[in-house]
Amino acid sequence: MTSPFLTARRLDKTFVLHAQGGQALPVMRGLDLSLSPGKCLVLAGRSGIGKSTLLKMVNGNYRVSGGQLTLHFEDGELELSALPAHAWHLLRRDVIGYVSQFLRVVPRVSAREVVMEPLLARGCDVSEARARAEALLARLNLPERLWELAPGTFSGGEQQRVNIARGFIAEHPLLLLDEPTASLDAANREVVVQLIEEAKARGTAMLGIFHDEEVRERVADRLLELEGHMLLGGTDADRTASDHTSFRQTDSGESLS
Amino acid sequence: MKRPQLERPALLEARAIQRLYGPGKGCEEIDFTLHQGEVLGIVGESGSGKSTLLRVLSGLEAPDRGQVVYHAGEAGSVGGSPGKDEALDLYAISEARRRALLRMEWGLVHQNPRDGLRLGVSAGANVGERLMALGQRHYGELRAAGQDWMGRVELDPARIDDAPQTFSGGMQQRLQIARTLVTQPRLVFMDEPTGGLDVSVQARLLDMLRTLTRELGLSVILVTHDLAVARLLAHRLMVMRRGRVVEAGLTDQILDDPQHPYTQLLVSSVLTP
Amino acid sequence: MNTAIDSGYNFAYLDEQTKRMIRRALLKAVAIPGYQVPFGGREMPMPYGWGTGGMQLTASVLGADDTLKVIDQGADDTTNAVSIRAFFERVAGVETTTATAQASVIQTRHRIPEKTLRADQILIFQVPIPEPLRFIEPSEEETRVMHALEEYGVMHVKLYEDIAHHGHIATTYAYPVKVDGRYVMDPSPIPKFDNPKLHMSEALMLFGAGREKRLYAIPPHTRVESLDFEDHPFEIQAWDEPCAICGATDSYLDEVIIDDQGARMFVCSDTDYCNSRSEEKA
Numbered sequence: 076m077t078s079p080f081l082t083a084r085r086l087d088k089t090f091v092l093h094a095q096g097g098q099a100l101p102v103m104r105g106l107d108l109s110l111s112p113g114k115c116l117v118l119a120g121r122s123g124i125g126k127s128t129l130l131k132m133v134n135g136n137y138r139v140s141g142g143q144l145t146l147h148f149e150d151g152e153l154e155l156s157a158l159p160a161h162a163w164h165l166l167r168r169d170v171i172g173y174v175s176q177f178l179r180v181v182p183r184v185s186a187r188e189v190v191m192e193p194l195l196a197r198g199c200d201v202s203e204a205r206a207r208a209e210a211l212l213a214r215l216n217l218p219e220r221l222w223e224l225a226p227g228t229f230s231g232g233e234q235q236r237v238n239i240a241r242g243f244i245a246e247h248p249l250l251l252l253d254e255p256t257a258s259l260d261a262a263n264r265e266v267v268v269q270l271i272e273e274a275k276a277r278g279t280a281m282l283g284i285f286h287d288e289e290v291r292e293r294v295a296d297r298l299l300e301l302e303g304h305m306l307l308g309g310t311d312a313d314r315t316a317s318d319h320t321s322f323r324q325t326d327s328g329e330s331l332s
Numbered sequence: 333m334k335r336p337q338l339e340r341p342a343l344l345e346a347r348a349i350q351r352l353y354g355p356g357k358g359c360e361e362i363d364f365t366l367h368q369g370e371v372l373g374i375v376g377e378s379g380s381g382k383s384t385l386l387r388v389l390s391g392l393e394a395p396d397r398g399q400v401v402y403h404a405g406e407a408g409s410v411g412g413s414p415g416k417d418e419a420l421d422l423y424a425i426s427e428a429r430r431r432a433l434l435r436m437e438w439g440l441v442h443q444n445p446r447d448g449l450r451l452g453v454s455a456g457a458n459v460g461e462r463l464m465a466l467g468q469r470h471y472g473e474l475r476a477a478g479q480d481w482m483g484r485v486e487l488d489p490a491r492i493d494d495a496p497q498t499f500s501g502g503m504q505q506r507l508q509i510a511r512t513l514v515t516q517p518r519l520v521f522m523d524e525p526t527g528g529l530d531v532s533v534q535a536r537l538l539d540m541l542r543t544l545t546r547e548l549g550l551s552v553i554l555v556t557h558d559l560a561v562a563r564l565l566a567h568r569l570m571v572m573r574r575g576r577v578v579e580a581g582l583t584d585q586i587l588d589d590p591q592h593p594y595t596q597l598l599v600s601s602v603l604t605p
Numbered sequence: 606m607n608t609a610i611d612s613g614y615n616f617a618y619l620d621e622q623t624k625r626m627i628r629r630a631l632l633k634a635v636a637i638p639g640y641q642v643p644f645g646g647r648e649m650p651m652p653y654g655w656g657t658g659g660m661q662l663t664a665s666v667l668g669a670d671d672t673l674k675v676i677d678q679g680a681d682d683t684t685n686a687v688s689i690r691a692f693f694e695r696v697a698g699v700e701t702t703t704a705t706a707q708a709s710v711i712q713t714r715h716r717i718p719e720k721t722l723r724a725d726q727i728l729i730f731q732v733p734i735p736e737p738l739r740f741i742e743p744s745e746e747e748t749r750v751m752h753a754l755e756e757y758g759v760m761h762v763k764l765y766e767d768i769a770h771h772g773h774i775a776t777t778y779a780y781p782v783k784v785d786g787r788y789v790m791d792p793s794p795i796p797k798f799d800n801p802k803l804h805m806s807e808a809l810m811l812f813g814a815g816r817e818k819r820l821y822a823i824p825p826h827t828r829v830e831s832l833d834f835e836d837h838p839f840e841i842q843a844w845d846e847p848c849a850i851c852g853a854t855d856s857y858l859d860e861v862i863i864d865d866q867g868a869r870m871f872v873c874s875d876t877d878y879c880n881s882r883s884e885e886k887a
Contacts, residue, residue, distance in 0.1 A: 135585060164370075181542075435756070450741070456765070464765070471768050471836050472836050492769075493769045
């Protein structure tokens, strides 16, 4: 077995709700995981158990309340739970990619540009970024007439394909996949499976959530059972937690007020 | 894979800054470092002290206590030695040097474009002024730069000789941004750059600011009360309340997993249509 | 000294303390070419706008053996020039002249004589608005800082606007100059035709603004450059025809309407220059 790229040791997550008298809401306790390059670890557990919480912790959206979350590089470790805020955007640019369930729509930015952005952020040449973005969009069967349009008015499936292209284009060494196939038809699911297999072949480490059992079967190298770690799984308390997180706009279309 | 280089050189530091007009009015105990290429958002409600802080940081108002330290010293920096980091205490250097910094290496985008534009002269003269201040003395080149920048901020270059008064609010704001960015400053301060604009106009401006920030590699300190604007533009946020920073961190973290009671309240008060 | 014809006044009207104060300010102005020096301006027996600043300077530098010439727009015989000349005849008893070459002190409004001035002559300008930056920055506090820090970019904004709207620099008088590579200065409302005469002049040039109580100076042999753009260099006015009276082709010409049919001719604005040329020819 190759040495792991991402590890979690006794990872805890607790939300403290100040609006509700400072109530502490422990949602995760003592989670361990280990993920190697070229492998896809799939989070398993009932619907609503809070699987995205872990992805958001790895992506920096949620703070780590306890334990360690560590990236292992050839020349040393990087402890994510202690990473200073200014380092995150560079880490996301170069190391951690995130395909969320829903696209955060930025007004006026065309689908093509949305996909190009992760490359442009690295200073990639515009024409190269464009060529790679278009190749991916074509592969995901997004009609060419949509490339020039802002995805705000696209269907759920179309938006998701833009999101997938954006997530895969920059070939981050660690990819977080939050139900990337949820609103896709069979043909496009197949494309996503291929993209994941190609990423594995490149050595990408992936942590994913897949509802679709068939896709899960095909891409998962290992399942991580969350049942014992997620303390609020599927109960009323879980609803409280998701209420608490309902203002979080990462999962919904961004709106400008 | 090797560990990625996640540290960038510091560009601006606030060290224990205090500027109070009265108890809780103004700002105090402000400490942070802005790194090169970072966009830092300062959010809070009106009266939270964020505008006072911006004035102190941008060299317009001396603090009662503390220091604003600017790291000059790259080639081309005002009075700096090439390739050598030189930390300038903004309020300890001469007024001449401070104003030269403001004029040449920094930019300030006001909320109200009328505060940042010369309304009595043409759009082209507005864009060209900072270049002229830097010693550009070729009319044809000034004009070309004016037209180029009007295009970059999506203004019709054919209107280069029109007075800003004949422009809409959104167009004036874009003109102000062109006027500020034409000299490619290292550090830009923005005070509610989308405030007072219609929603559709805001969206256009935000997209433009995102693109320009990325293309020019700008470091930005952005004051806004609008969390959606902060989410879109800022890498990092500082949340201010009653003159103090109550929480600071990665933008997504502040908005998705706020820790401080006030931040939770602020974030949960935003309507999400 | 103090042999004033009208014994009710001190020589040259101002008291000696005031003259001393103004001379001290003038020395400072000479030491810092183009820099506006504040001075304690006095009330003169005429309204602001009629040359009170220039008169106070003249009164301060005038000696009993000086010969004074006063011109207004180049002419010795206009009301303003005649009044000021009569004033100093009465309160200082000095010689007066209309001949440029014979004058040791020349007070002027809006012109520099055509005849090249010499080292033993002083030219004193009447100045309405001494601050060249005011058109773009109304705050006096701010303009002083701008001068102190040489923040002169805005001066070119005005010239830029000229070219943008007229295709050329349309400023024709009070054309801003940079003195000795340092201070930007308003040369008073002389036509830009006269700007080159400021450069490396043999004569001392003094500028007085009565209302605003500011004076400034260009010492002899000082570099004075008119602001411009590389691709729109400074140019002076030119005429298609010579002076209708003396035939001069090198002087600043006034347009004169000579009948009610709209007929016109162009004649020298400098009356002494025109007269002396005509006399030479005759």
